[in-house]
Amino acid sequence: MYKAVPAQIDLPAMEHQILHLWDRESVFERSVTQAQGRPLWTFYEGPPTANGTPGAHHVEARVFKDIFPRYRTMKGYFVPRQAGWDCHGLPVELAVERELGFSGKQDIEEYGIAEFNAKCRESVLRHVDEFTAMSERMGFWVDTDTAYWTMNPDYIESVWWSLKTIFDRGLLVQDHRVAPYCPRCGTGLSDHELAQGYETVVDPSVYVQFPVASGPLAEKYPGVSLLVWTTTPWTLVANTAVAVKPDATYAVVRSDGHQFIVAEELIAHVFGEADVEILERLPGTELERTGYHRPFDLVDIPDAHFVILADYVTTDDGTGLVHQAPAFGADDLQTCRAYGLPVVNPIAANGHFDDSIPLVGGQFFKKADETLTHDLKTRGLLFRRDPYEHSYPHCWRCHTPLMYYAQPSWYVKTTAKKDELLEQNEATNWYPPTIKWGRYGDWLTNNVDWALSRNRYWGTPLPIWRCPDDHLTAVGSLAELSKLAGSDVSSLDPHRPFVDEVTISCPTCGQQAGRVPEVIDCWYDSGAMPFAALGYPHRNEDAFHERYPADFICEAIDQTRGWFYSLMAIGTLVFDQSSYKNVVCLGHILDEDGRKMSKHLGNVLEPIPLMDDHGADAVRWFMLASGSPWQARRVGHAAIADVVRRTLLTYWNTVSFQSLYARTAQWQPSDGAPDLHTRPLIDQWLISEAHRLARDVDDALENFDTQRGGRILAAFVDDLSNWYVRRSRRRFWDGDPAALATLHEALRIVTLCMAPYTPFITERVWQDLFRPTDDTAPDSVHLASWPTSDPLIINDDLGEQMALVRRVVELGRAARASSSVRTRQPLSRALVSAPGWSELPDQLVAEVAEELNVRSVDPLGEEAGLVDVSVKPNFRELGSRFGKATPGIARAISEADPTTLVDTIRSRGQATVMVDSAEVEVLPADVIIAESPREGWAVASDSEDSVAIDLHIDEDLRRAGLAREIVRSIQETRKGAGLDITDRINVSWTSADPDIAAVFDVHGSEISGEVLAISLVSVHQADGFLVTTDLPVEIRLQRA
C-alpha cells in the first residue's frame, strides 16, 4: 500500500526529514559505490575560496554541479565527486589581517609569519564548515571526507612537481616588468586577478602645460607649452618624457593669449567653444627631442624631459601628448628604454611617496593627486581640470586602487604556448557556445604571460632555490628537497617560514642556495587540482590518468579568466592537454531590481534562510529552469515562491490525489492492471507522453540544457494534473485499476526524471509511493536508474489528436463563457469544425462532450446551410510556390466567394482564381478554411478551428441542470460537515415545487450515486445537516 500523502505539505520541513533519511541510509555514499566499475564520468569540483560566507551565487553554481552528476549516475555512470577547498591566497590573509587589526605587511612580519599562517589556517577551517552546511542543506552531493585542500602538503608537493615541470621546459622565468601592484597588500597581481577588480571611479583628469624649453619651436613661439593630459596626476612627479604619435598632425595654436601644442584632431575636444587660432601644423616626428620644463622638480631625473615618439599614442582622447613615467606604465617603460631614459621611482613599496620628497613626501600615491593638482594651479600650469569617470583596476579583495609599478616578478610564459592553448580551446565544448570564441577566445588571443609570484605569506611557496651565483634549482617534492638538503625534511610543513629555512647545496656550483621569497598565485593552486587533488604523480597515478581530463566542469562566468583559464593553462603546459571537455558557464545572479548582489548594497540573499523559507527544491528549480542559466538573472522571494506554487505543489497534489484514491480503493501496483492497449485512450496517451518525457528530458540533460528539460517537465506536470487527472477523476473515485495503474506509472517516470532537479520532493514521493509497493524498488529514488523510454509506446498521432481535443475544449469553454449559461447546465450539442476532427476516435470526442457538458458533439460540416465559410490564403504554401506573385494570388483568394471556392476545392481537389486575367490553380493546401455557424449559437474560433454550442434548453436539460445543482449543494454540505469522501449518507428532502419533485423522480438515482447516498427519501427531517441552496427545496443529510 501507498503511504498516506497529505494534501498540504511543508516543503522545508519535509526536506529536513529527507536529509535525515539520506544520512541514516547513507544514500549518497551508496549511489557512488554501487556505480563502481561502471563507465567513468568525471566532474571536477572547483574549490570555493574558504573565505567569507557562501551566497546565492554559490548556490547557483552548486545546483548545476549537482544535477549533472546525479543525472549521469542515473544513466549508469560512475561519478566520483571529490570536494575541494581553496585555502591559500590574499583573501584569507586579508581576513586575518582585519581580525588582528593589522594595516600591512610590516605588522605581519612583526607578529611572525609562522603565527600569522597558523591564523590563516584556522580561518580556512572555520569557513569550510559554513560551505559544508550550505551544500548539505541544498542537497549538493559531494564527498567532503576525501576533499582536497590546497594547503595540504601532498597537494603542495603536486603543485611543486608541476612548477618544476614548467621550469624545466623553460617556461618559468623571472623578469622585471611594470605590472599591476597593490600597495596595500604589497604584491603584484596577475592578469586574471586584475580582471576581478575593475571599478568605476572618478579621477581628476588634468591638462597640464609643459613650457617648451629648447628646440626650434621654443625660438619661434616664445612661451609655447606642450599641452599634456593625464588621469594620474601623481605620476607627474616622475615625469621623464612626453610621447607623441609620429604620424599624427600636431598644431601650434593660440587661445586666450596663450600658445599651445596639441594634436590637431583634438583641438575641439580640448578648447571647446573657445576661440582658437591655428598658427602652424606639423607632423609628430618634427616634435621629437623638443625639450620642456617638467611640471615638478621634486626628484632628480637626469638627462630627460624631451619629446619622444611612440606608436601607441592615440588621438582619441586627451591632447595627443602623453606624459611618460616609465616606473608606472608598461608602455612608458618600453618607450623610454628605447631612448635610454632613466627609470626613477619615487614611491616606496607601500604606495607612499618617499619621505625625503618635498611637497608629497609620505603621502599615499592616490592622495597626492589633490596636492599636486592644487600646486599646478597655483603656479599657473593647470590648463584645465575635469572629473573623469573611467574604470580603473582595484585590488580584487581590498579595493585599494592599483598602481602599475616596475617590480621583479616570476612569470609563466603562457604566451609561448598560445597556439596550443587556442587549439585546446577549439576542442572544448562551451555552454553557452558563444563564450568559446567570444569572451574566452578573445582573452586567449590577447594572452599575456602569467604573473605567478606574490610577495606574501599564506600561499604555496615558489619551489625555486637560488645560489649566490644565481643558479636556479626547481624542486618537485619534499623527498627531492631532502636529497638536495642532505637531511630528511619529508615531514616538513612546506609553508613559510619553515621551508624558507631549508637550504640546499647548488647542484651546479655546490654553494649554499636558499629559497626565493615568493609564494604563488592561488589561482595556480586551484588550476592544479586535476592532479594535485590526487597527489599525482607522487600517488594515485592510475586514478589520475583515468579521470583526466574532466567530462564536466561548471562555474559562473567570472571564472573565464579565473579557474577556467588556470585549469586549461596548467593542463596545456604540463600535460599538453586541457583538463576539461565540457564547461558550463553560468550567468550572474542579480537581486530583484537587477543589481549585482553585494554586501555594500545589503541586497545579498542568504542561502540557508532562503531555502528554509521556500525549500531547497524550489531554489534549485529556479536556478535550473527559470530563465536562461547563461544570462544574468534576477532572483527574489516572489520568483521562488512562484516555482513552489506552479510546479512543486501541482506535482505534489497529483501524488496526494493518487495516494488518496488508491488507498481508498485498497489498490496497489502489484494488483496488476489491464493491458495498456485495452485501457482508455487517455491512459494510452498519458503513458505515451510519459515515455516522450523520459526521452526528451534525457536529451536536454545530455546537452546540458536544464532549462529545456525543466520546461518539458513543467509542461508534463501540468498535463498530468490539469488534463489527465481532471478528465479522469470519476474513474479514480470508482477505484478503476486502469486509471490507478496509469497514473502510478506516469508518476514513476516523472518522479525519476525530476529527481536530479528536485531531489527532496521526489525522494519523499519515492518513499511514499514506490518504495512501499515494490520489493525490487531501490531504497532511494537516487539509487534508481533513468527511466527507459520505449519508442513503440510513444504515439505521435495520439499526441496530436489529444492536442486537438484540448484546443477544441478550450474553444468550447470560451464559447460557453461568452453566453450566460452556466457550465453546470447541460446542453444538447456542440458542433466542431477543425482539421482532423472527423478522424477523431469516439472516446476522445466523448472527452470533449463531457468536458463541455453537452450531450453530443458533431462535425459542423454536416449542417449545410447553418455555417458561414471563410477562406484565408496560406502564405507559407503560396510563398514557396509563387514567390513574388504571392500577394496578388492571396488577394484573389480573399476576394473570391468563399462558399463557391471551398465547394470547388472539396469536390474537385482544386480550384482556379483569376489573377491579372490569368488563371491560377489553387490546391487544398493553399488555403485555410474556417467554418462558423450562424445565429442562435455560442461560437468561438481561432484560425482554423471553431466550436459552436446550441444554447437551447428544453425541459429535460433544465431538470438535468437542476439535478447537478442539487448534487453540488449536497457535496458542499458534506465537505462543510467534515465528512470523509468515502462516508455514506442518508438524504431527505421536501419541496412544494412539482418541478423539483420531478427532478428527484427522474434523476434520483443519479443524485444518490454522486453523493454516496444510501437513501434518498421525501420526508421532513428535523435533524441532520441542512443543505444550503437557492432552490425551493429543503434537503437534509446525515452520516449513515
Add this chain to the structure above:
RNA sequence: GGGCCUAUAGCUCAGCUCGGUUAGAGCGCUUCCCUGAUAAGGAAGAGGUCGAUGGUUCAAGUCCAUCUAGGCCCA
C-alpha cells in the same frame, strides 16, 4: 577604444536555430465559471510601434547592417 551578452505586455520571461500574415506563458489587475485535488482549477477582458533606423525578401519579432540604451569582461 575593443569583445561578448541583453532589449518582446505593468513585472519576470518564452518564441529567433530553420522568415509565413491573429506574437505566447506566468505573476498582478477586472469580470465570470467550476468545485469529490479546493488556501487548488478554468474562461474572458484590459495591457505589445517585439529598443531605433535602414536593408534583404512576395513576406521580418525572426536574417543582415548601423545606431541607441543597459549589463558583463577587457584596455
